[in-house]
Amino acid sequence: MVRKPNSMYRNLAKKAYTRKEYMGGIPGVKVVHFDMGNLTSEFPMEVSLVVDESCQIRHSALEAARMSINRKLNKELGRMNYHLKLRTYPHHVLRENKQATGAGADRVSQGMRLAFGKAVGTAARCQQNQKIFTVFSNPASVEKIKDALRHGGHKLPSPTHLVIEMKQES
Incomplete structure:
Protein backbone atom coordinates (compact mmCIF):
# COMPACT_ATOMS: atom_id res chain seq x y z
CA MET A 1 0.00 0.00 0.00
CA VAL A 2 1.38 3.37 -0.99
CA ARG A 3 1.72 5.98 1.73
CA LYS A 4 -0.43 9.03 1.05
CA PRO A 5 1.19 12.44 0.55
CA ASN A 6 1.82 14.46 3.67
CA SER A 7 -0.30 17.32 2.35
CA MET A 8 -3.38 15.25 3.21
CA TYR A 9 -2.55 15.36 6.91
CA ARG A 10 -0.66 18.65 7.34
CA ASN A 11 -3.51 20.99 8.35
CA LEU A 12 -5.21 21.09 11.75
CA ALA A 13 -8.67 20.64 10.27
CA LYS A 14 -10.49 18.58 12.89
CA LYS A 15 -10.43 17.92 16.60
CA SER A 41 26.04 17.55 31.41
CA GLU A 42 24.62 21.06 31.68
CA PHE A 43 25.23 23.22 28.62
CA PRO A 44 25.06 27.04 28.62
CA MET A 45 23.34 27.49 25.24
CA GLU A 46 20.24 26.12 23.56
CA VAL A 47 19.27 26.31 19.90
CA SER A 48 15.67 25.40 19.02
CA LEU A 49 13.96 24.53 15.74
CA VAL A 50 10.58 26.32 15.75
CA VAL A 51 7.67 25.84 13.32
CA ASP A 52 6.24 28.98 11.70
CA GLU A 53 2.71 27.62 11.09
CA SER A 54 0.27 25.39 12.94
CA CYS A 55 0.50 21.92 11.43
CA GLN A 56 0.48 18.18 12.00
CA ILE A 57 3.84 16.43 11.70
CA ARG A 58 3.70 12.70 11.00
CA HIS A 59 5.76 10.40 13.18
CA SER A 60 7.79 9.30 10.16
CA ALA A 61 8.76 12.93 9.43
CA LEU A 62 9.76 13.49 13.06
CA GLU A 63 11.92 10.37 12.97
CA ALA A 64 13.53 11.37 9.66
CA ALA A 65 14.36 14.84 10.98
CA ARG A 66 15.65 13.40 14.27
CA MET A 67 17.93 10.95 12.48
CA SER A 68 19.27 13.64 10.17
CA ILE A 69 20.00 16.11 12.97
CA ASN A 70 21.51 13.50 15.28
CA ARG A 71 23.74 12.03 12.57
CA LYS A 72 25.07 15.45 11.59
CA LEU A 73 25.68 16.53 15.21
CA ASN A 74 27.33 13.23 16.09
CA LYS A 75 29.68 13.53 13.12
CA GLU A 76 30.51 17.22 13.63
CA LEU A 77 30.63 17.55 17.43
CA GLY A 78 30.95 14.07 18.92
CA ARG A 79 28.39 12.39 21.14
CA MET A 80 29.49 14.02 24.41
CA ASN A 81 29.31 17.66 23.25
CA TYR A 82 25.56 18.14 22.77
CA HIS A 83 22.13 17.12 24.03
CA LEU A 84 19.38 16.83 21.40
CA LYS A 85 15.80 16.80 22.66
CA LEU A 86 12.64 16.11 20.66
CA ARG A 87 9.92 18.19 22.34
CA THR A 88 6.73 16.85 20.72
CA TYR A 89 5.01 13.48 20.83
CA PRO A 90 2.75 12.14 18.05
CA HIS A 91 -0.51 11.60 19.99
CA HIS A 92 -2.98 12.32 17.19
CA VAL A 93 -4.17 9.22 15.29
CA LEU A 94 -4.54 9.66 11.53
CA ARG A 95 -7.38 7.88 9.72
CA GLU A 96 -7.88 6.98 6.09
CA ASN A 97 -10.93 5.67 4.25
CA LYS A 98 -9.28 3.12 1.99
CA GLN A 99 -10.66 2.93 -1.54
CA ALA A 100 -10.36 -0.01 -3.89
CA THR A 101 -8.75 0.75 -7.25
CA GLY A 102 -8.33 -1.13 -10.47
CA ALA A 103 -10.62 -3.31 -12.55
CA GLY A 104 -13.88 -4.22 -10.85
CA ALA A 105 -13.35 -1.80 -7.98
CA ASP A 106 -16.87 -0.44 -8.35
CA ARG A 107 -18.30 -3.83 -7.36
CA VAL A 108 -16.04 -4.14 -4.30
CA SER A 109 -15.84 -0.57 -3.05
CA GLN A 110 -18.34 0.82 -0.57
CA GLY A 111 -17.89 4.47 -1.55
CA MET A 112 -18.69 6.80 1.33
CA ARG A 113 -20.67 4.24 3.30
CA LEU A 114 -19.06 3.74 6.76
CA ALA A 115 -16.39 6.26 5.79
CA PHE A 116 -14.90 6.87 9.26
CA GLY A 117 -11.60 5.29 8.24
CA LYS A 118 -8.96 3.04 9.71
CA ALA A 119 -5.96 4.20 11.71
CA VAL A 120 -2.93 4.54 9.43
CA GLY A 121 -0.43 6.42 11.60
CA THR A 122 0.13 9.08 14.22
CA ALA A 123 1.06 12.74 14.11
CA ALA A 124 2.13 15.51 16.46
CA ARG A 125 -0.17 18.53 16.43
CA CYS A 126 2.05 21.62 16.59
CA GLN A 127 0.97 25.20 17.15
CA GLN A 128 2.59 28.24 15.59
CA ASN A 129 6.00 29.11 17.12
CA GLN A 130 6.22 25.79 18.99
CA LYS A 131 9.67 24.30 19.59
CA ILE A 132 10.10 20.91 17.91
CA PHE A 133 13.79 20.13 18.47
CA THR A 134 16.21 21.71 20.95
CA VAL A 135 19.97 21.25 21.04
CA PHE A 136 21.87 22.13 24.22
CA SER A 137 25.59 22.74 23.70
CA ASN A 138 28.51 25.15 24.02
CA PRO A 139 28.54 28.52 22.21
CA ALA A 140 31.62 27.55 20.17
CA SER A 141 29.62 25.04 18.12
CA VAL A 142 26.63 27.24 17.28
CA GLU A 143 27.25 27.28 13.50
CA LYS A 144 27.40 23.49 13.23
CA ILE A 145 24.22 23.17 15.30
CA LYS A 146 22.40 25.70 13.14
CA ASP A 147 23.42 23.80 10.01
CA ALA A 148 22.23 20.46 11.45
CA LEU A 149 18.87 21.90 12.54
CA ARG A 150 18.40 23.59 9.17
CA HIS A 151 18.92 20.23 7.43
CA GLY A 152 16.43 18.55 9.76
CA GLY A 153 13.90 21.33 9.26
CA HIS A 154 13.70 20.51 5.55
CA LYS A 155 12.09 17.18 6.46
CA LEU A 156 9.17 18.84 8.27
CA PRO A 157 5.96 19.99 6.54
CA SER A 158 6.04 23.55 7.90
CA PRO A 159 8.53 26.37 7.36
CA THR A 160 10.86 26.65 10.34
CA HIS A 161 13.25 29.09 11.97
CA LEU A 162 15.90 28.86 14.67
CA VAL A 163 15.90 30.45 18.12
CA ILE A 164 19.16 30.77 20.07
CA GLU A 165 19.06 31.30 23.84
CA MET A 166 21.78 31.53 26.46
CA LYS A 167 21.06 30.22 29.95
CA GLN A 168 21.21 32.78 32.73
CA GLU A 169 23.85 32.29 35.41
CA SER A 170 22.27 32.28 38.86
Missing part, protein backbone atom coordinates in the same frame (compact mmCIF):
# COMPACT_ATOMS: atom_id res chain seq x y z
CA ALA A 16 -7.62 15.82 18.01
CA TYR A 17 -8.27 12.08 17.81
CA THR A 18 -6.17 10.72 20.65
CA ARG A 19 -8.21 8.33 22.82
CA LYS A 20 -6.26 5.18 22.05
CA GLU A 21 -8.04 3.09 24.67
CA TYR A 22 -11.13 3.09 22.44
CA MET A 23 -9.29 2.25 19.22
CA GLY A 24 -7.68 -0.86 17.90
CA GLY A 25 -5.00 -1.46 15.32
CA ILE A 26 -3.02 1.76 15.72
CA PRO A 27 0.44 1.52 14.16
CA GLY A 28 3.32 2.08 16.57
CA VAL A 29 5.20 5.36 16.76
CA LYS A 30 8.36 5.32 14.63
CA VAL A 31 10.25 7.76 16.85
CA VAL A 32 12.88 5.71 18.67
CA HIS A 33 14.60 8.22 21.00
CA PHE A 34 13.48 11.56 22.36
CA ASP A 35 16.78 12.48 24.07
CA MET A 36 20.17 11.91 22.43
CA GLY A 37 23.78 12.83 23.05
CA ASN A 38 25.17 13.74 26.47
CA LEU A 39 22.22 13.55 28.88
CA THR A 40 24.15 14.29 32.07
Whole structure:
Protein backbone atom coordinates (compact mmCIF):
# COMPACT_ATOMS: atom_id res chain seq x y z
CA MET A 1 0.00 0.00 0.00
CA VAL A 2 1.38 3.37 -0.99
CA ARG A 3 1.72 5.98 1.73
CA LYS A 4 -0.43 9.03 1.05
CA PRO A 5 1.19 12.44 0.55
CA ASN A 6 1.82 14.46 3.67
CA SER A 7 -0.30 17.32 2.35
CA MET A 8 -3.38 15.25 3.21
CA TYR A 9 -2.55 15.36 6.91
CA ARG A 10 -0.66 18.65 7.34
CA ASN A 11 -3.51 20.99 8.35
CA LEU A 12 -5.21 21.09 11.75
CA ALA A 13 -8.67 20.64 10.27
CA LYS A 14 -10.49 18.58 12.89
CA LYS A 15 -10.43 17.92 16.60
CA ALA A 16 -7.62 15.82 18.01
CA TYR A 17 -8.27 12.08 17.81
CA THR A 18 -6.17 10.72 20.65
CA ARG A 19 -8.21 8.33 22.82
CA LYS A 20 -6.26 5.18 22.05
CA GLU A 21 -8.04 3.09 24.67
CA TYR A 22 -11.13 3.09 22.44
CA MET A 23 -9.29 2.25 19.22
CA GLY A 24 -7.68 -0.86 17.90
CA GLY A 25 -5.00 -1.46 15.32
CA ILE A 26 -3.02 1.76 15.72
CA PRO A 27 0.44 1.52 14.16
CA GLY A 28 3.32 2.08 16.57
CA VAL A 29 5.20 5.36 16.76
CA LYS A 30 8.36 5.32 14.63
CA VAL A 31 10.25 7.76 16.85
CA VAL A 32 12.88 5.71 18.67
CA HIS A 33 14.60 8.22 21.00
CA PHE A 34 13.48 11.56 22.36
CA ASP A 35 16.78 12.48 24.07
CA MET A 36 20.17 11.91 22.43
CA GLY A 37 23.78 12.83 23.05
CA ASN A 38 25.17 13.74 26.47
CA LEU A 39 22.22 13.55 28.88
CA THR A 40 24.15 14.29 32.07
CA SER A 41 26.04 17.55 31.41
CA GLU A 42 24.62 21.06 31.68
CA PHE A 43 25.23 23.22 28.62
CA PRO A 44 25.06 27.04 28.62
CA MET A 45 23.34 27.49 25.24
CA GLU A 46 20.24 26.12 23.56
CA VAL A 47 19.27 26.31 19.90
CA SER A 48 15.67 25.40 19.02
CA LEU A 49 13.96 24.53 15.74
CA VAL A 50 10.58 26.32 15.75
CA VAL A 51 7.67 25.84 13.32
CA ASP A 52 6.24 28.98 11.70
CA GLU A 53 2.71 27.62 11.09
CA SER A 54 0.27 25.39 12.94
CA CYS A 55 0.50 21.92 11.43
CA GLN A 56 0.48 18.18 12.00
CA ILE A 57 3.84 16.43 11.70
CA ARG A 58 3.70 12.70 11.00
CA HIS A 59 5.76 10.40 13.18
CA SER A 60 7.79 9.30 10.16
CA ALA A 61 8.76 12.93 9.43
CA LEU A 62 9.76 13.49 13.06
CA GLU A 63 11.92 10.37 12.97
CA ALA A 64 13.53 11.37 9.66
CA ALA A 65 14.36 14.84 10.98
CA ARG A 66 15.65 13.40 14.27
CA MET A 67 17.93 10.95 12.48
CA SER A 68 19.27 13.64 10.17
CA ILE A 69 20.00 16.11 12.97
CA ASN A 70 21.51 13.50 15.28
CA ARG A 71 23.74 12.03 12.57
CA LYS A 72 25.07 15.45 11.59
CA LEU A 73 25.68 16.53 15.21
CA ASN A 74 27.33 13.23 16.09
CA LYS A 75 29.68 13.53 13.12
CA GLU A 76 30.51 17.22 13.63
CA LEU A 77 30.63 17.55 17.43
CA GLY A 78 30.95 14.07 18.92
CA ARG A 79 28.39 12.39 21.14
CA MET A 80 29.49 14.02 24.41
CA ASN A 81 29.31 17.66 23.25
CA TYR A 82 25.56 18.14 22.77
CA HIS A 83 22.13 17.12 24.03
CA LEU A 84 19.38 16.83 21.40
CA LYS A 85 15.80 16.80 22.66
CA LEU A 86 12.64 16.11 20.66
CA ARG A 87 9.92 18.19 22.34
CA THR A 88 6.73 16.85 20.72
CA TYR A 89 5.01 13.48 20.83
CA PRO A 90 2.75 12.14 18.05
CA HIS A 91 -0.51 11.60 19.99
CA HIS A 92 -2.98 12.32 17.19
CA VAL A 93 -4.17 9.22 15.29
CA LEU A 94 -4.54 9.66 11.53
CA ARG A 95 -7.38 7.88 9.72
CA GLU A 96 -7.88 6.98 6.09
CA ASN A 97 -10.93 5.67 4.25
CA LYS A 98 -9.28 3.12 1.99
CA GLN A 99 -10.66 2.93 -1.54
CA ALA A 100 -10.36 -0.01 -3.89
CA THR A 101 -8.75 0.75 -7.25
CA GLY A 102 -8.33 -1.13 -10.47
CA ALA A 103 -10.62 -3.31 -12.55
CA GLY A 104 -13.88 -4.22 -10.85
CA ALA A 105 -13.35 -1.80 -7.98
CA ASP A 106 -16.87 -0.44 -8.35
CA ARG A 107 -18.30 -3.83 -7.36
CA VAL A 108 -16.04 -4.14 -4.30
CA SER A 109 -15.84 -0.57 -3.05
CA GLN A 110 -18.34 0.82 -0.57
CA GLY A 111 -17.89 4.47 -1.55
CA MET A 112 -18.69 6.80 1.33
CA ARG A 113 -20.67 4.24 3.30
CA LEU A 114 -19.06 3.74 6.76
CA ALA A 115 -16.39 6.26 5.79
CA PHE A 116 -14.90 6.87 9.26
CA GLY A 117 -11.60 5.29 8.24
CA LYS A 118 -8.96 3.04 9.71
CA ALA A 119 -5.96 4.20 11.71
CA VAL A 120 -2.93 4.54 9.43
CA GLY A 121 -0.43 6.42 11.60
CA THR A 122 0.13 9.08 14.22
CA ALA A 123 1.06 12.74 14.11
CA ALA A 124 2.13 15.51 16.46
CA ARG A 125 -0.17 18.53 16.43
CA CYS A 126 2.05 21.62 16.59
CA GLN A 127 0.97 25.20 17.15
CA GLN A 128 2.59 28.24 15.59
CA ASN A 129 6.00 29.11 17.12
CA GLN A 130 6.22 25.79 18.99
CA LYS A 131 9.67 24.30 19.59
CA ILE A 132 10.10 20.91 17.91
CA PHE A 133 13.79 20.13 18.47
CA THR A 134 16.21 21.71 20.95
CA VAL A 135 19.97 21.25 21.04
CA PHE A 136 21.87 22.13 24.22
CA SER A 137 25.59 22.74 23.70
CA ASN A 138 28.51 25.15 24.02
CA PRO A 139 28.54 28.52 22.21
CA ALA A 140 31.62 27.55 20.17
CA SER A 141 29.62 25.04 18.12
CA VAL A 142 26.63 27.24 17.28
CA GLU A 143 27.25 27.28 13.50
CA LYS A 144 27.40 23.49 13.23
CA ILE A 145 24.22 23.17 15.30
CA LYS A 146 22.40 25.70 13.14
CA ASP A 147 23.42 23.80 10.01
CA ALA A 148 22.23 20.46 11.45
CA LEU A 149 18.87 21.90 12.54
CA ARG A 150 18.40 23.59 9.17
CA HIS A 151 18.92 20.23 7.43
CA GLY A 152 16.43 18.55 9.76
CA GLY A 153 13.90 21.33 9.26
CA HIS A 154 13.70 20.51 5.55
CA LYS A 155 12.09 17.18 6.46
CA LEU A 156 9.17 18.84 8.27
CA PRO A 157 5.96 19.99 6.54
CA SER A 158 6.04 23.55 7.90
CA PRO A 159 8.53 26.37 7.36
CA THR A 160 10.86 26.65 10.34
CA HIS A 161 13.25 29.09 11.97
CA LEU A 162 15.90 28.86 14.67
CA VAL A 163 15.90 30.45 18.12
CA ILE A 164 19.16 30.77 20.07
CA GLU A 165 19.06 31.30 23.84
CA MET A 166 21.78 31.53 26.46
CA LYS A 167 21.06 30.22 29.95
CA GLN A 168 21.21 32.78 32.73
CA GLU A 169 23.85 32.29 35.41
CA SER A 170 22.27 32.28 38.86
